[in-house]
Amino acid sequence: MTLTYVYADSVAVVGPLATFAEPHAYDLCVVHAERLTVPQGWSVIRQELDASESGPSHDDLMAIADAVREVASNVPGEPSTKSASAELGRRGHLRAVPS
Numbered sequence: 001m002t003l004t005y006v007y008a009d010s011v012a013v014v015g016p017l018a019t020f021a022e023p024h025a026y027d028l029c030v031v032h033a034e035r036l037t038v039p040q041g042w043s044v045i046r047q048e049l050d051a052s053e054s055g056p057s058h059d060d061l062m063a064i065a066d067a068v069r070e071v072a073s074n075v076p077g078e079p080s081t082k083s084a085s086a087e088l089g090r091r092g093h094l095r096a097v098p099s
Contacts, residue, residue: 001033002026012038015047019060 002018004025005011014033018025028036038044 001028001030003028003033003036010039010042011045012036012042013045013047015045 001014001016002025004013004015004018004022006013007024014028014036017027036044
């Protein structure tokens, strides 16, 4: 199970194991997930595991396949299809300026 805190709402959410790392998220074994207590004034939302779903869904598998295809299409050593102007742009408050 994965425990996620939402400090602004004083809520702890315990649900299925997360597939990616996130701040304020912690993986717990089943025993500790069941024993979890929260500070006074907080609430707990528990999302139970669905026994009928014993693996990744069709959408999950397609997302993984698409990610693998994307990485495979960017073979090192081959010229990139991106133009130089595509690499220039805003990132947050900074902007890349061509030399």
